[in-house]
Amino acid sequence: MPLKTLLNEAQLELTLQRLAHQLIENHSDLANTAFIGIQPRGVFLSDRILEKLKKISRRKNLNYGRLDITFYRDDVHSSSDIQVPSHTDITFSIEGKKVVLIDDVLYTGRTIRSAMDALIDFGRPASVELLVLVDRRFSREVPIQPDYTGASVDTILTQKVKVCWKEKDGIDEVILIDKK
Amino acid sequence: MLSVKHLLGIRDLTPGDIGLIFKTADNFKQVLQRPIKKVPSLRDTTVANIFFENSTRTRLSFELAEKRLGADVVNFSASGSSVSKGETLIDTVKNILAMKVDMVVMRHAASGAPWFLANHINASIINAGDGTNEHPTQALLDAYSMRERVGDLKGKHVTIVGDIMHSRVALSNIYCLNKLGAKVTIAGPPTLIPKHIEMLGVEVQHNLKKALESCDIANILRIQLERQNKPLFSTLREYALHYGVNKAMLDSLGRDIVVMHPGPINRGVELSSDAADSKQSIILDQVENGVAVRMAVIYLLSGKREIE
Numbered sequence: 001m002p003l004k005t006l007l008n009e010a011q012l013e014l015t016l017q018r019l020a021h022q023l024i025e026n027h028s029d030l031a032n033t034a035f036i037g038i039q040p041r042g043v044f045l046s047d048r049i050l051e052k053l054k055k056i057s058r059r060k061n062l063n064y065g066r067l068d069i070t071f072y073r074d075d076v077h078s079s080s081d082i083q084v085p086s087h088t089d090i091t092f093s094i095e096g097k098k099v100v101l102i103d104d105v106l107y108t109g110r111t112i113r114s115a116m117d118a119l120i121d122f123g124r125p126a127s128v129e130l131l132v133l134v135d136r137r138f139s140r141e142v143p144i145q146p147d148y149t150g151a152s153v154d155t156i157l158t159q160k161v162k163v164c165w166k167e168k169d170g171i172d173e174v175i176l177i178d179k180k
Numbered sequence: 181m182l183s184v185k186h187l188l189g190i191r192d193l194t195p196g197d198i199g200l201i202f203k204t205a206d207n208f209k210q211v212l213q214r215p216i217k218k219v220p221s222l223r224d225t226t227v228a229n230i231f232f233e234n235s236t237r238t239r240l241s242f243e244l245a246e247k248r249l250g251a252d253v254v255n256f257s258a259s260g261s262s263v264s265k266g267e268t269l270i271d272t273v274k275n276i277l278a279m280k281v282d283m284v285v286m287r288h289a290a291s292g293a294p295w296f297l298a299n300h301i302n303a304s305i306i307n308a309g310d311g312t313n314e315h316p317t318q319a320l321l322d323a324y325s326m327r328e329r330v331g332d333l334k335g336k337h338v339t340i341v342g343d344i345m346h347s348r349v350a351l352s353n354i355y356c357l358n359k360l361g362a363k364v365t366i367a368g369p370p371t372l373i374p375k376h377i378e379m380l381g382v383e384v385q386h387n388l389k390k391a392l393e394s395c396d397i398a399n400i401l402r403i404q405l406e407r408q409n410k411p412l413f414s415t416l417r418e419y420a421l422h423y424g425v426n427k428a429m430l431d432s433l434g435r436d437i438v439v440m441h442p443g444p445i446n447r448g449v450e451l452s453s454d455a456a457d458s459k460q461s462i463i464l465d466q467v468e469n470g471v472a473v474r475m476a477v478i479y480l481l482s483g484k485r486e487i488e
Contacts, residue, residue, distance in 0.1 A: 071211070071219035082181055082483030084200065085207045121216040 003159065006134065006151055007174040015150045016045075019131060020052035022148050026129075027098065030057055034097040034125070038115055039068040039086040042103035044165040045133050049102060063097065065090035072114040088118075095123040100148075104163040106132040109144035134161050134174060182480050186305040188294045189314035190355035198359060202324055204476035205469070212248070212472060222251040225482055228281045230273065231308070232258040232288045237443055237467070238308050238318075242285050245474035254281065269293065270300050277303055283482065286310075291348075304481045312346050318442055319352035321473040323360060325466045326397050329438050334361035339391045341367045341423060342401030342450050345374050345412075349442050350401060354380050367391035368423060371412040388423050389432070397438040400425050400451045416449050426452035436460050443467070 007015060027033045030053070037046025043066050050064050070085035101115055112130060119125065133150035155161065155176065163174050182197050190198075211219055227246045231239055239255070246253045256276065258264075263272060273284060283304045286294055291311030298305050309315040327333055338357055344350045344366050357364050364382040366373060378384055385391035392398055403419060413419045430437065439451075439461040447453050456463060 068207070071207075071221040073221075076221045076224075076483075082480055084204060087207070088210060117220070121214065121218075123215075 001178050003176045003178055005173060005175050006153060006161070009172045012172050012174060015133070016048055016052060019133075019148055019150055020049055020056060023049070023053060023100065023131070024056055027100075030059060030062055032097055032126075034063040034065065034090075034092065034094050034099045036090065036094075036099055036101050036115075036119070037064075037066045038101060038103040038111065039066055039088070041105075041163065044167060045104045045163070046102040048165075049131070063092050065092065067101075067115060067118055069111060069114040069118050072118045074110060074114065090122055093123055094119065094125045096126050099125040099128045100131055101128060102131045104132065105134045105136065105161045106130070106144075106146055107136045107139050107161075108141040110142060112144050113142050133163060136161060181483070185481070186294070186298050186307075187316050187477050187481060188298060188305065188307045190316045190319050190352045190359070191314070193316075193359070195359045198320065198323070198356065201320055201473065201476050201480065202327065204480060205324055205472045208248075208475040208479070209469065209472040211475075212468075218248050218250055220250045221479060222246070222249040222482055225249075225283060226252040226254065226281045227283045227285060227478065228254045228256060228276050229308075230256045230276065230284055230286045232263065232269075232286070232293075233309065235287055235308070238287065241467070241470045242306075242308060242317075242474055245471050245478060246285075248471070249475055249478060251478070269297065273297060273301055277301060283478065306477060306481065309348055311348065312351075313348050314352045314355075315348040316352050316356075317470070317474055317477060318349050319356040320477070321466055321470040322349075322353055322399060322440060322442070323356050324473050325440065325462050325469045326438065328465065328469070329462055330396055333357065335363070336397065337363045337365065337395040338397045338399060339365040339367055339385075339395040340399045340401065341388065341391065341425065343372045343404050343412075344368055344377065344401070345372050346404050347401050353399060354382055365391050365395060369413055369419070388425070389429065392425075392429065392433055392437065395437060397440065398425065399440045399442075401442065402444065403446055403450050416446075420449050424448070424450055424452060425455050427454035427458060430455055430458070430460060438462055440466060 035050060037043040053062060066089055068085045068088045070083045129147040131148040132146045135146050135149045135152045136155045137152050158179050160177050160179050162177055164171050166172050183194050184192050229239055229242055243253055285306045285308050287308040288310050291313035293310050294305050294307040307314060307316055330336055340350050340353055354364055358381055365385050366382050367385045367388055370386060373384060439455055441451055441463050445451050445456055
């Protein structure tokens with residue numbers, strides 16, 4: 001059941017705008033930057049951010065891909081069900097590019113660890129940065145921290161952060177729910 | 181997830197299972213296009229390829245699939261092994277499993293051997309061909325390749341030509357195509373077609389041209405000389421004259437049908453070179469898809485192990 005709304009529609013929109021501007025601030029040469037959304041849910045966020053980037057930078061073509069990390073997970077056999085992956089499409093080379101990984105919620109950090117393993121199999125990026133909409137602080141199980149953060153929250157194990165998007169869930173908002 | 185613990189035959193799969201295997205194979209086919217054609221998912225798994233019957237291409241295909249999933253692979257072939265010293269099937273496999281092997285891919289000359297084995301061991305088993313019964317991964321890669329070329333197989337017409345009687349590929353293909361809603365015609369001389377096969381819902385045709393005229397896809401089977409202990413047709417040349425598929429026959433149909441063959445081809449017998457190498461042939465695509473489909477099957481079955 002929902003405990004609290006972390007970001008309502010208006011706040012979410014402001015946050016996305018701010019994140020897009022932060023990205024442009026640090027990446028003046030967008031031709032050498034690659035944005036990669038993490039399947040399955042990071043892609044909704046990255047789609048929105050890329051839309052804003054294109055408007056602000058007035059560029060039609062940005063390097064944008066989607067990465068599915070199912071085959072690189074560290075819990076392939078310990079979770080009860082075998083996972084079915086979504087699509088990976090990275091149609092450009094990431095060799096020598098500055099990569100920005102985009103995911104909706106950063107929790108233990110294992111997904112991002114898997115994403116970096118997957119990324120290296122595509123080539124050697126010049127650098128890798130991480131953009132997340134919500135950072136669940138003090139919950140990390142690996143040493144990974146975001147470079148761009150939408151919102152930070154303190155949560156406990158029995159809670160879950162749910163990011164809802166109009167395209168999928170009918171509404172734009174970020175809520176905290178109780179797993180019980 | 182798959183409704184089965186082993187892949188013993190297409191007969192045990194639901195259409196949902198087949199759809200899931202295809203969807204997963206799409207992902208693996210994509211992995212195979214990358215410069216690094218591997219994923220680390222099965223690095224904690226060891227697979228044994230236990231082949232009691234000869235094979236080059238199926239064994240290679242499985243071995244590649246396993247290695248690209250990051251698994252460790254061991255190969256066992258019956259010739260020059262303990263089987264010649266009289267070791268039983270169950271003993272052979274249990275000994276291999278005792279070395280902490282997690283999954284078994286088996287080809288055996290006796291129909292039903294994989295089902296028999298499944299009752300005696302815990303590890304997941306993939307049937308790579310049992311006698312004249314089934315060859316499920318071949319049927320899956322065949323259907324996957326057909327789908328790649330012509331789209332959804334529901335309502336499409338597939339003709340299987342050749343030695344149906346001794347062919348596990350034919351039987352698995354029939355089961356698979358039935359589950360996917362395709363219409364199947366069997367074509368061949370009466371001596372090579374089992375009695376009562378119409379009970380499987382297929383149409384039987386002894387005239388090759390008629391069989392090919394209405395179909396969208398033709399799957400040509402090899403004449404299996406090693407399986408026949410009595411003469412079932414007079415000469416290879418006569419077989420080729422009446423049932424061999426060549427470019428002239430294909431052109432006479434008035435439209436382009438898809439040509440398939442599980443391999444190895446007896447060129448000039450069941451399939452001529454000009455047909456096998458034509459634009460209508462997807463024979464090499466079948467081989468390429470075979471690795472992706474086998475990766476999908478192994479990946480989907482690997483989660484069924486209980487973790488100690």
